Amino acid sequence: MIKNIKLILSKIKSSKTWYYFLLYIFIPIYNFFWEFLFNFHGKLYYYLWRSKKKESFDLKNNDKMIVENDPTFKKIANDLRSYIDDDFQKKEIIKFNKNLNLNIKVNKFEDYRADIFPLLPSKLKHKIMDFALMEKNLSTAANYLKVFPVIGKIYLFINFPVEKKKERGAMLWHKDDFGYKSLDLFLAINDIDEENGPLYFLKKKEPLGVFYKLTNVIVNALPGERNKINIKNFSKHFSAESIDALQGPAGNAVFVDSFTTYHRGGYCVSKNRIMLRICYQTPDSIDVQNKINENGFYFFQDLKKENTKDIFHKYLLFKKLNFFWKFIKLPWFLMKIYRVLHFKM
Numbered sequence: 309m310i311k312n313i314k315l316i317l318s319k320i321k322s323s324k325t326w327y328y329f330l331l332y333i334f335i336p337i338y339n340f341f342w343e344f345l346f347n348f349h350g351k352l353y354y355y356l357w358r359s360k361k362k363e364s365f366d367l368k369n370n371d372k373m374i375v376e377n378d379p380t381f382k383k384i385a386n387d388l389r390s391y392i393d394d395d396f397q398k399k400e401i402i403k404f405n406k407n408l409n410l411n412i413k414v415n416k417f418e419d420y421r422a423d424i425f426p427l428l429p430s431k432l433k434h435k436i437m438d439f440a441l442m443e444k445n446l447s448t449a450a451n452y453l454k455v456f457p458v459i460g461k462i463y464l465f466i467n468f469p470v471e472k473k474k475e476r477g478a479m480l481w482h483k484d485d486f487g488y489k490s491l492d493l494f495l496a497i498n499d500i501d502e503e504n505g506p507l508y509f510l511k512k513k514e515p516l517g518v519f520y521k522l523t524n525v526i527v528n529a530l531p532g533e534r535n536k537i538n539i540k541n542f543s544k545h546f547s548a549e550s551i552d553a554l555q556g557p558a559g560n561a562v563f564v565d566s567f568t569t570y571h572r573g574g575y576c577v578s579k580n581r582i583m584l585r586i587c588y589q590t591p592d593s594i595d596v597q598n599k600i601n602e603n604g605f606y607f608f609q610d611l612k613k614e615n616t617k618d619i620f621h622k623y624l625l626f627k628k629l630n631f632f633w634k635f636i637k638l639p640w641f642l643m644k645i646y647r648v649l650h651f652k653m
């Protein structure tokens with residue numbers, strides 16, 4: 309009986325009628341609630357921010373955009389690279405491998421990258437923060453999200469080749485299952501080609517966003533590979549022409565919504581890759597719920613709430629979910645909605 313119901317529901321969820329119901333009826337209504345109710349505070353800040361004209365990158369109604377030849381982006385990439393030289397990389401990779409114990413890690417595939425942001429000198433961390441708080445980047449994120457963002461993540465990853473290992477974990481196709489909308493900025497700190505794991509992503513925006521999921525995911529997956537799709541299966545749905553990549557010289561970057569866009573990357577064949585990642589999210593994302601620190605901004609505790617005078621910066625760095633939404637566990641409830649109602653392809 310239950311099996312039959314499940315089968316019927318699954319059929320409905322992969323029907324054209326369900327697709328159009330989500331697209332034209334459910335999502336517009338849901339989106340209204342997401343912007344004006346769940347993110348009420350962020351919506352007010354968004355209008356306030358937009359009351360003065362500001363420069364931004366034009367995503368042209370897409371949920372991603374590649375940035376090339378931008379002098380500011382190149383400058384920060386060069387500044388970071390001159391500190392993270394070959395010796396620094398070698399030392400950190402040895403240290404990482406020495407401490408690596410996949411049995412105690414939640415993600416069973418995290419043997420290929422180390423976050424070195426915490427190891428940077430304060431001056432460089434400040435430089436990265438200035439870049440993350442740059443008006444043009446913030447406006448790009450706010451214009452895309454339609455609410456003012458918070459900074460959910462800042463990572464500076466060195467990815468490196470691991471002997472006898474193929475694509476795994478986040479190197480397989482997936483969406484980051486943390487919320488409704490986000491805008492991530494990936495900035496290449498060194499040159500990227502096929503040998504050091506470009507970030508691949510679908511060119512076109514999927515109108516259903518997080519309400520669109522492929523079904524041929526890895527079965528009996530371990531944590532870190534759940535809901536991921538291997539490269540061969542993915543190619544049955546999308547041709548090579550429909551896929552774009554972040555590669556080329558250091559300083560190239562991509563803005564991409566990692567919640568709505570299928571993506572994969574970071575598989576290094578013979579060389580290391582260094583990439584800065586700044587995630588603009590909203591307080592309802594489950595990703596930001598555990599990133600709270602009493603002493604300052606979660607990723608860089610030198611930045612204190614009491615010393616942050618700019619109201620927008622204060623929101624970006626310190627805004628958390630309000631008491632009521634936290635009490636009813638809104639972020640997890642919303643994740644359930646996306647998981648239950650999505651269109652299955």
Ligand SMILES: [Fe+2]
Binds near residue numbers: 483
């Ligand atoms: Fe991802």
